[in-house]
Amino acid sequence: MPESLIETRDLVKRYGDKVAVENVSFDVYGGEVFGFLGPNGAGKTTTIKMIVGLLLPTSGTVKVAGYDVQRQPMLAKASSGYVPDTPNLYAKLTGRELLRFVGDLYDLDRLQASRRIDELLRMFELVNAADDTVDSYSHGMQQKASLAAALMHDPRVLVLDEPTVGLDPKSARLIKDILRQLADRGAAVMLSTHILEIAERMCDRIGIINKGNLIAVGTMDELRASDKTGQTSLEDIFLDLTGGAEEMEIAGFLR
Amino acid sequence: MTLLTSTLTHPPDPRVLPAVLKLVLLRIRISYNSFRHARLRTKLRMIFVWGFLLGFAYFILSASRWVLGLLQSPKFVQYVSIDLHSILASIPALTLTALFVMTLLTSFGLLLQAMYLAGDMDFLLATPVPIRAVFIAKLLQAVLPNFALFSLFGIPILFGLGISNGYNVSYYLSAILLMIFLALAAAGISSLLVMLVVRVLPPRRAAEILGFVGAMSGLLCSQLGNFANSLGGDVNISGTRLAGILLLSNVRWLPLNWAGQGLVALGESHWLAGGLLLAGTAAFASVVFLFAVVTAERWYYTGWARMQVVARKKVARPSRTERADNGIGPQLIRLLPKPVFAIVQKDFLTLRRDLRSLSQLVSPVIFGAIYTLYLLRGNGGPPAGRGDAPDWFIESFRLLRTYGNIGMSLFVGWMLLSRLAGMGFSHEGKNYWMLKAAPVRISHLLASKFIVAYAPTLGLGLVFLSIISIVQRLPFPVFAYGLLAVAMCLAGMTGILLSFGVAGANFTWEDPRRMNAGGMGCLGQIVSMLYLPISFGLFVAPLGFASFLDYPISYGYWIGLILGSMVTTACTIVPLWLVRKRVEHLGLG
Numbered sequence: 001m002p003e004s005l006i007e008t009r010d011l012v013k014r015y016g017d018k019v020a021v022e023n024v025s026f027d028v029y030g031g032e033v034f035g036f037l038g039p040n041g042a043g044k045t046t047t048i049k050m051i052v053g054l055l056l057p058t059s060g061t062v063k064v065a066g067y068d069v070q071r072q073p074m075l076a077k078a079s080s081g082y083v084p085d086t087p088n089l090y091a092k093l094t095g096r097e098l099l100r101f102v103g104d105l106y107d108l109d110r111l112q113a114s115r116r117i118d119e120l121l122r123m124f125e126l127v128n129a130a131d132d133t134v135d136s137y138s139h140g141m142q143q144k145a146s147l148a149a150a151l152m153h154d155p156r157v158l159v160l161d162e163p164t165v166g167l168d169p170k171s172a173r174l175i176k177d178i179l180r181q182l183a184d185r186g187a188a189v190m191l192s193t194h195i196l197e198i199a200e201r202m203c204d205r206i207g208i209i210n211k212g213n214l215i216a217v218g219t220m221d222e223l224r225a226s227d228k229t230g231q232t233s234l235e236d237i238f239l240d241l242t243g244g245a246e247e248m249e250i251a252g253f254l255r
Numbered sequence: 256m257t258l259l260t261s262t263l264t265h266p267p268d269p270r271v272l273p274a275v276l277k278l279v280l281l282r283i284r285i286s287y288n289s290f291r292h293a294r295l296r297t298k299l300r301m302i303f304v305w306g307f308l309l310g311f312a313y314f315i316l317s318a319s320r321w322v323l324g325l326l327q328s329p330k331f332v333q334y335v336s337i338d339l340h341s342i343l344a345s346i347p348a349l350t351l352t353a354l355f356v357m358t359l360l361t362s363f364g365l366l367l368q369a370m371y372l373a374g375d376m377d378f379l380l381a382t383p384v385p386i387r388a389v390f391i392a393k394l395l396q397a398v399l400p401n402f403a404l405f406s407l408f409g410i411p412i413l414f415g416l417g418i419s420n421g422y423n424v425s426y427y428l429s430a431i432l433l434m435i436f437l438a439l440a441a442a443g444i445s446s447l448l449v450m451l452v453v454r455v456l457p458p459r460r461a462a463e464i465l466g467f468v469g470a471m472s473g474l475l476c477s478q479l480g481n482f483a484n485s486l487g488g489d490v491n492i493s494g495t496r497l498a499g500i501l502l503l504s505n506v507r508w509l510p511l512n513w514a515g516q517g518l519v520a521l522g523e524s525h526w527l528a529g530g531l532l533l534a535g536t537a538a539f540a541s542v543v544f545l546f547a548v549v550t551a552e553r554w555y556y557t558g559w560a561r562m563q564v565v566a567r568k569k570v571a572r573p574s575r576t577e578r579a580d581n582g583i584g585p586q587l588i589r590l591l592p593k594p595v596f597a598i599v600q601k602d603f604l605t606l607r608r609d610l611r612s613l614s615q616l617v618s619p620v621i622f623g624a625i626y627t628l629y630l631l632r633g634n635g636g637p638p639a640g641r642g643d644a645p646d647w648f649i650e651s652f653r654l655l656r657t658y659g660n661i662g663m664s665l666f667v668g669w670m671l672l673s674r675l676a677g678m679g680f681s682h683e684g685k686n687y688w689m690l691k692a693a694p695v696r697i698s699h700l701l702a703s704k705f706i707v708a709y710a711p712t713l714g715l716g717l718v719f720l721s722i723i724s725i726v727q728r729l730p731f732p733v734f735a736y737g738l739l740a741v742a743m744c745l746a747g748m749t750g751i752l753l754s755f756g757v758a759g760a761n762f763t764w765e766d767p768r769r770m771n772a773g774g775m776g777c778l779g780q781i782v783s784m785l786y787l788p789i790s791f792g793l794f795v796a797p798l799g800f801a802s803f804l805d806y807p808i809s810y811g812y813w814i815g816l817i818l819g820s821m822v823t824t825a826c827t828i829v830p831l832w833l834v835r836k837r838v839e840h841l842g843l844g
Contacts, residue, residue, distance in 0.1 A: 052692050053691065053692065054688055054691055054692060054842065056840070073694075074696065075694070077692060077693060077694040078694040080692075082688075082692045084688060088684075088685040088686050088688065089686060089689070090601060090605055090686050090689070091605075092604065092605040092608035092609050093601065093604060093605065097601075097604065100597075101597050101600070102693070103597075104593040104594060104597030104600075105593075105594050105597050105689075105693040105695055106694065107593045107594065107694075108593075133608065135459070149689070
């Protein structure tokens with residue numbers, strides 16, 4: 001049985017009367033890529049932010065690499081890397097300075113950090129832009145710099161919020177390959193995405209959240225087996241579970 | 256199906272004015288919605304501000320009527336030898352010139368923001384709206400608020416003159432029309448300048464430079480003005496010189512004077528002269544505005560399109576040996592924990608590279624430099640003669656003078672700390688998630704922010720103190736004691752301001768000049784301003800008492816050191832200890 005590196009139990013997040021996440025419990029194991037799907041406003045980003053310690057849950061617990069995010073935040077954060085949906089990076093630092101800064105935050109050995117920076121810049125094809133300030137990067141380059149920063153300390157847990165948005169096909173493919181390699185080396189990778197094809201192809205297991213509730217978790221085969229309408233594609237299963245089938249009918253009418 | 260087809264095949268309306276109207280109405284709608292959805296406190300504040308401005312405009316109107324009536328009274332005229340009629344007649348020209356120049360100067364930054372840095376350009380240019388309409392709508396959006404503000408001052412002055420001179424109704428109507436024409440012409444020229452600048456510099460960089468230049472020139476003008484006054488030169492404007500300036504506004508060949516002269520002529524029922532001058536002004540303004548609009552068709556789009564190809568800013572990469580020695584210094588690298596060093600280095604780099612942040616930091620340095628010039632001019636020597644004053648009074652006065660000047664370095668430090676410590680956490684902005692998601696201890700975070708604020712302030716204080724010591728020929732013990740007092744007081748002030756900065760941290764700003772969003776920042780400044788004389792007084796007052804009570808001065812030094820150190824150390828540590836839990840929750844929803 002692989003080790004559970006992300007463990008959420010009865011996770012709840014309320015904003016006043018509005019419930020953003022309700023009793024969400026799931027595990028992400030080492031060596032797997034876990035896709036987290038849901039319509040807009042379903043609670044994906046809120047859940048992810050609670051996992052990486054950027055949001056306090058109203059109730060429930062989150063463990064990352066076996067450490068409670070609220071009680072042992074330093075250990076939990078040291079084990080994880082995070083790529084947000086919007087890459088807000090220090091605009092006036094160069095790409096190289098940004099990675100150096102992150103290396104120091106994670107207390108990496110400077111020599112080791114230098115080697116890692118060169119490696120990541122080469123891997124993400126940012127070598128030519130390494131000494132340019134981040135505010136001159138395109139969205140895709142910022143996204144890649146953000147991912148490089150998350151990988152600086154070679155985390156055991158990597159959490160990504162919409163990592164492929166704004167990336168060209170080559171970069172998107174590169175990221176998919178990197179995430180697969182990370183998982184193959186025993187890391188737990190959790191990513192949220194709207195692109196169901198990506199989820200279907202690269203994720204070992206998938207969780208679907210709708211209106212703050214986790215409505216399905218499992219492998220593609222398990223999701224197919226549990227779907228009462230006998231749908232076979234992830235898109236159909238997703239729309240069936242989240243109530244998007246009605247919208248599809250309207251779209252068909254307009255066609 | 257039918258509905259969709261008919262909508263899509265309908266050709267877009269190519270007319271400019273309806274499109275401008277739509278865009279302007281949209282802007283009004285957005286402003287109305289912002290007001291409607293604002294908190295009650297914000298609504299009341301806005302209503303109060305507008306009420307106050309209207310009240311102020313009424314005050315200017317009444318004051319103008321009263322002053323102008325007084326100037327024209329026969330009793331007043333017999334006491335002055337200058338031609339008051341000419342001076343009064345020049346008021347419209349001066350008012351309209353001021354409106355034109357102010358609009359020209361203030362609309363540059365606003366137009367740059369509205370035309371190139373607003374987030375709606377992608378959306379607008381993707382719709383079938385003529386680019387000319389987008390340009391005009393942006394122009395109006397940028398100019399209207401300032402025009403309304405200037406009108407609140409300009410209209411009462413012009414109307415006050417009209418009422419006191421008994422001008423006919425055409426004067427009032429023409430005055431408003433001319434203000435609109437001239438404001439549009441000024442905005443047109445400003446927009447041409449913006450479009451030219453954007454062809455050379457990226458808009459964001461232009462905005463940064465503009466912010467820096469604006470802040471620096473404002474500060475330099477005000478401080479150098481004070482300095483020039485202190486030199487005792489003849490900078491007072493005499494009545495004759497003032498009259499000369501006013502009469503200059505009657506020069507015929509200046510296009511901006513046509514408007515004022517035309518208004519007066521019209522008010523005095525000289526229809527032909529007034530009509531011709533006003534028509535000339537209107538024609539001049541229209542030509543400028545139309546030229547801007549026509550030019551905008553091409554320049555505006557190409558300028559905006561250039562923005563899509565972002566020019567990279569290359570930062571010179573230091574050599575390997577330089578890298579080993581640069582930054583805060585290799586010693587500090589060994590001393591500080593890595594996360595602390597990382598944050599300190601990052602903050603110094605980002606502060607230095609963003610001109611808008613830099614302008615906030617340069618202000619205290621300029622203030623300090625100008626105050627140093629004052630000191631250098633006065634040589635810092637004691638006043639001549641002692642009269643019959645007792646020895647203790649002379650000694651206390653000397654101490655007050657010496658330490659008063661040292662205290663000035665604290666004030667300069669306070670200005671710098673207000674930015675560096677008071678906004679230390681807010682400085683992170685939307686990037687705060689990077690620190691939040693990393694395993695950084697609260698103590699490390701506070702320590703790094705403390706160092707970022709304290710180290711440069713202490714450096715500046717040391718420089719300032721050294722200059723004072725040289726100018727005033729202070730003995731070394733006084734310099735050393737002063738340095739210790741300044742260092743301790745600044746540490747306490749850093750603790751206080753940093754703590755208030757934590758309590759009022761704002762991570763949502765776009766422009767670093769607007770990061771101080773809450774009342775906590777102001778409260779922190781008030782508290783630290785109160786702390787400043789108290790803490791420094793604890794160091795210095797015992798020296799005066801020792802002198803008064805005829806004790807050896809060393810007693811004063813020791814007591815001052817003990818009292819001052821206790822209070823400043825407490826102010827350094829206690830506020831930060833109180834907010835440590837708050838730091839833990841910063842940025843958490």
